[in-house]
Amino acid sequence: MSLLDHSALELLALLQSNQVRAEQVVTESLSRIEQLDPPIGSFLHVNHDGALAAARDVDRRRHLGQPVGALAGLPVALKDLICTIDQPTTCASRMLANFRPPYDATVVARLRAADAILIGKTNLDEFAMGSSTESSALQRTRNPWNRDHVPGGSSGGSAACIASDLVPLALGTDTGGSIRQPAAFCGITGLKPTYGRVSRYGLIAFASSLDQIGPMCRSAADAALLLQATAGHDRHDSTSADVEVPDYLKAIAQPISGLRIGILRQQLDSDVDPEIHRAVTEATYVLKSLGALCQDIDLPHSQYGVATYYVIAPCEASSNLARYDGVHYGFRATQLTAAELTASESADLESEGPLVRMYRRTRETGFGAEVKRRIMLGTYALSAGYYDAYYLKAQRVRRLIRQDFDRAYQQVDALLGPVTPTPAFRFGEKSQDPLSMYLGDLFTVSANLAGLPGLSIPCGITVQGLPIGLHLQGPSFAEPTLLRLAHAFQQATDWHARRPPTS
Amino acid sequence: MTPPPTSTPPPVGAVRPYTVIVGLEVHVQLATHTKLFCRCPVKFGAPPNTQTCPVCIGLPGALPVLNETAYYLSVVTALALNCEIPAYTKWDRKNYYYPDLPKGYQISQFDLPMSCNGWLDLSDAQGRCSNRRIRIIRAHLEEDAGKSMHDEIAGRADTRIDLNRTGTPLLEIVSQPDLRSSAEAKAYLTELKLLLTYLGVSDCNMQEGSLRVDANVNLHIPVGSGTPEEIIETPIVEIKNMNSFRAVERALDFEVDRQYREWQATGKQKGEMPKQTRGWDDIHEVTKPQRSKEESSDYRYFPDPDLVPVTTTTDQLEAIRSTLKELPAALRLRLITDYGVTPYDADVIVNQGRTLADYFLAVADQCGDGKQACNWVTQEVLRSMKEGNLTIESFPIPSLELGRLIQSVQAGKLPRSRAKEVFGVMLEQILDLDTTLSRLGIQAVDSGALTDLGRELLAANPKVVADVQAGKEQAIGALVGQAKKSNPNVDPGVMRQILLDLIRQSAG
Amino acid sequence: MKIEPADVSKVALLARLDLSAEEMQAMAAHLSGIVGYVQQLQEIDTSGVEPMAHAIELRNVMAKDVVAASLSRDAALSNAPRHDGEYYLVPAVLGE
Ligand SMILES: [Mg+2]
Numbered sequence A: 001m002s003l004l005d006h007s008a009l010e011l012l013a014l015l016q017s018n019q020v021r022a023e024q025v026v027t028e029s030l031s032r033i034e035q036l037d038p039p040i041g042s043f044l045h046v047n048h049d050g051a052l053a054a055a056r057d058v059d060r061r062r063h064l065g066q067p068v069g070a071l072a073g074l075p076v077a078l079k080d081l082i083c084t085i086d087q088p089t090t091c092a093s094r095m096l097a098n099f100r101p102p103y104d105a106t107v108v109a110r111l112r113a114a115d116a117i118l119i120g121k122t123n124l125d126e127f128a129m130g131s132s133t134e135s136s137a138l139q140r141t142r143n144p145w146n147r148d149h150v151p152g153g154s155s156g157g158s159a160a161c162i163a164s165d166l167v168p169l170a171l172g173t174d175t176g177g178s179i180r181q182p183a184a185f186c187g188i189t190g191l192k193p194t195y196g197r198v199s200r201y202g203l204i205a206f207a208s209s210l211d212q213i214g215p216m217c218r219s220a221a222d223a224a225l226l227l228q229a230t231a232g233h234d235r236h237d238s239t240s241a242d243v244e245v246p247d248y249l250k251a252i253a254q255p256i257s258g259l260r261i262g263i264l265r266q267q268l269d270s271d272v273d274p275e276i277h278r279a280v281t282e283a284t285y286v287l288k289s290l291g292a293l294c295q296d297i298d299l300p301h302s303q304y305g306v307a308t309y310y311v312i313a314p315c316e317a318s319s320n321l322a323r324y325d326g327v328h329y330g331f332r333a334t335q336l337t338a339a340e341l342t343a344s345e346s347a348d349l350e351s352e353g354p355l356v357r358m359y360r361r362t363r364e365t366g367f368g369a370e371v372k373r374r375i376m377l378g379t380y381a382l383s384a385g386y387y388d389a390y391y392l393k394a395q396r397v398r399r400l401i402r403q404d405f406d407r408a409y410q411q412v413d414a415l416l417g418p419v420t421p422t423p424a425f426r427f428g429e430k431s432q433d434p435l436s437m438y439l440g441d442l443f444t445v446s447a448n449l450a451g452l453p454g455l456s457i458p459c460g461i462t463v464q465g466l467p468i469g470l471h472l473q474g475p476s477f478a479e480p481t482l483l484r485l486a487h488a489f490q491q492a493t494d495w496h497a498r499r500p501p502t503s
Numbered sequence B: 001m002t003p004p005p006t007s008t009p010p011p012v013g014a015v016r017p018y019t020v021i022v023g024l025e026v027h028v029q030l031a032t033h034t035k036l037f038c039r040c041p042v043k044f045g046a047p048p049n050t051q052t053c054p055v056c057i058g059l060p061g062a063l064p065v066l067n068e069t070a071y072y073l074s075v076v077t078a079l080a081l082n083c084e085i086p087a088y089t090k091w092d093r094k095n096y097y098y099p100d101l102p103k104g105y106q107i108s109q110f111d112l113p114m115s116c117n118g119w120l121d122l123s124d125a126q127g128r129c130s131n132r133r134i135r136i137i138r139a140h141l142e143e144d145a146g147k148s149m150h151d152e153i154a155g156r157a158d159t160r161i162d163l164n165r166t167g168t169p170l171l172e173i174v175s176q177p178d179l180r181s182s183a184e185a186k187a188y189l190t191e192l193k194l195l196l197t198y199l200g201v202s203d204c205n206m207q208e209g210s211l212r213v214d215a216n217v218n219l220h221i222p223v224g225s226g227t228p229e230e231i232i233e234t235p236i237v238e239i240k241n242m243n244s245f246r247a248v249e250r251a252l253d254f255e256v257d258r259q260y261r262e263w264q265a266t267g268k269q270k271g272e273m274p275k276q277t278r279g280w281d282d283i284h285e286v287t288k289p290q291r292s293k294e295e296s297s298d299y300r301y302f303p304d305p306d307l308v309p310v311t312t313t314t315d316q317l318e319a320i321r322s323t324l325k326e327l328p329a330a331l332r333l334r335l336i337t338d339y340g341v342t343p344y345d346a347d348v349i350v351n352q353g354r355t356l357a358d359y360f361l362a363v364a365d366q367c368g369d370g371k372q373a374c375n376w377v378t379q380e381v382l383r384s385m386k387e388g389n390l391t392i393e394s395f396p397i398p399s400l401e402l403g404r405l406i407q408s409v410q411a412g413k414l415p416r417s418r419a420k421e422v423f424g425v426m427l428e429q430i431l432d433l434d435t436t437l438s439r440l441g442i443q444a445v446d447s448g449a450l451t452d453l454g455r456e457l458l459a460a461n462p463k464v465v466a467d468v469q470a471g472k473e474q475a476i477g478a479l480v481g482q483a484k485k486s487n488p489n490v491d492p493g494v495m496r497q498i499l500l501d502l503i504r505q506s507a508g
Numbered sequence C: 001m002k003i004e005p006a007d008v009s010k011v012a013l014l015a016r017l018d019l020s021a022e023e024m025q026a027m028a029a030h031l032s033g034i035v036g037y038v039q040q041l042q043e044i045d046t047s048g049v050e051p052m053a054h055a056i057e058l059r060n061v062m063a064k065d066v067v068a069a070s071l072s073r074d075a076a077l078s079n080a081p082r083h084d085g086e087y088y089l090v091p092a093v094l095g096e
């Protein structure tokens, strides 16, 4: 029995009642990472010494009777595109392989203030662009349930380390499903909050109007705990909501009887894996048995979500990633001497000049294929003559998608459907065909486009032994409702308590 | 290197066979403490790369937050330029690569700028240009880029980048192509700069880059003899890198002449070649073509997702409008109507800046005579400032003291003939009026004492009395001299009149 | 919607990428596929629909004009690929 078999809330109780010391928890977490992570590959960086020092400091202060923060002694893993002043922040890209931010993200500052222990940085698709973590330039992360399968993405490292019980809490980010889809693939709980709920300051942007940081944990209760510590207004983020943060742990204790749930029938009856269809349908019976009122509901424009998303996200990304040009930080391609240049390179140099050459070589070498594809797509869609047909059109459809949600939430308190059309796929299965990979985001992207919260919880396991995710969505700032539904479901079932087979 | 021009431009005043069409884009640094989207200071002259933060160097993850004061100052300026302020404005990204632009885009305003459709009236009483209304297309807020320093031998050495300036708030004011000569362009810039400094929205220091000007210029050339005349337009050229108003004037003069010669040589018209950018070379006094970037026009503007729109209500605008300071044009009018100053002098005073105008107003209010105050300020004060290389802020005679000096003259307490002497001593020795008067032994002489003195002198000089009575009035001068010798405070004009009156009385 | 390698080449310069010949072919194919898929948006009637640029309806978010600490120069330059202790260094901008 490992200390990390306990949930985050249980560990916190043990810490607060002085039954265990933070140093024990952190040591246990570090040793599990050391022993169990090599075949999984969730961590890009382990903050071994820093984490131990922070844990000892918490223990010392608790011993002296000094106040400690709300997460004092709990290890938290961070997706490696959240800036940390004391650890590298790479975005799993060659471009930032040696980047050390001179500042902390707001969520990091809040976690430090809560005395959480920042245990390390987890792998992701390069710059969060992908749905399998295969586009990481630095490392492969495997699904703990079946190592031939992807963990999902882009927050694949955070999902895998939670599923392997390496840490109790992790942060991921979700731009089109990047928390919820890996949570579904790895059998854990992942919440994408309402846009503006958690500060983006220090989150390295992929698509600024869609990105949101959220908790990835083993249960809805633990997610409530982590959201509580990270949510709230930040004056350094102009898109941060100045809306009071409710008591999430109190909210989840409420019964769900009488809550109205809209079943996304079209999604469920579309081309989803039959096992997923069955598991999600069974989940609705559970919720009904707990008193929830279910009705079918339709989001007519959500079928256009992927097309809309794959215009808006690449457009914003093409601009957000322009800063990686080898001048102020990050990778720079070496300047070749005249003798080393090929004839065509010399000709290019002649026509473009050394600076443009440096830019192009740096970006060509520093970015991987998927990142380049999205930069190209976004640059194309924003360029002269295409703006109206692509970007502006997508912005208009985006509003229609949002209006669908607004209409739905006049009738129901939450929406229910599958997170993904299939369970975790095999490595290489989709990476050669970008469009097939993108289509896997069909059920998750609409929440990002609309800026609304979505939550993924485990609701079954396929005969092959791969987890299945249940998708709960809600209106603006309805995180309490979603967590409450999820918690009630987890009180009634044990899917969230299932662990991957140990090899 | 481009050779210096071979043909000389037509002499000033000569009839030119074309109309000059000029529009100006002026970038003004707003007088804030911090940058437009972060809280780094904007102090000029700091050591390189010491005024930056994650936001303005575009570090991954950093986010912009709009500077409240920068926005307020931009609204103040736009209102003073008679612009419409739309209820809704937003922020756009202008995407291009340059090493002093660390994010790879500039945050600017594209299709919904914070103001549009304004104007600035030119009314030059000094006669350098005619009265004109220059329309303003728009004024929008944007962030400045950093500074690139290139080595002498281009292509050989590294370029050095200083990002202290990056993110400094700029207001870009774009005029319609309403200007018809280099002199008008200069008058527009002069009036604009005056307005901005009166408003206190910018220090307009060109040496420090607080005011930068780009000009778009082409020619309309009438051809053929039929009516209406057929007009040929030459290709529009954008001139950059002009770092003084004088440079703007000279660059436009050069460019106008160059375009005319080029049209004569090639016949090329607008639309037959892409818009050209030329830089002004201050040393050789020529414009030179700048390296054109083939894709430079494709900036891929789109709304910045990191910044939210700004809305302004009519009430908010009226509240700001009510705090607007007096503008130069209004002050000129006030000097003319309330202070009896001539339009020419009103122009001279107002164009010296708000501090000198305030000095004048205080002098005039103290002495109660606008014309006299104007004479003293436009002549003695301005001349002394020029000679002593002084600013009005450091001028040794306070406005109230000068006002009292003028008052003393009017009251007869200070002989008019000695007023400039007193002014000079106050200036040189930095003394107040009373101390100066007593040091110079100037006291008011009452007219009774003067009459007594006159009687004494006339009694002692019967020959002079006889000469005057015989019609040789100038003989009185000798007695005036004697009077001044016996009392230096005697005003010669006053004494002369008293003596003549006494002679006339004795004769009658 | 077919995107030709020549279009890709133009966009690559705008994006400051430098694709090899094979990459160019693959990119043209991938972009054509995605842009073709995105084409379905054209079938939606969006007349009169206000574009949605933000996921949150906020207005007038501003900060006071009060100086806060800047980075030290060392911290600012610490991640630069090349610097001389004072300035960032880049290959000559004027490369003729
Ligand atoms: Mg501009």
Ligand SMILES: [Zn+2]
Binding pocket: B035, B038, B039, B040, B051, B052, B053, B054, B055, B056, B057, B167
């Ligand atoms: Zn800054």
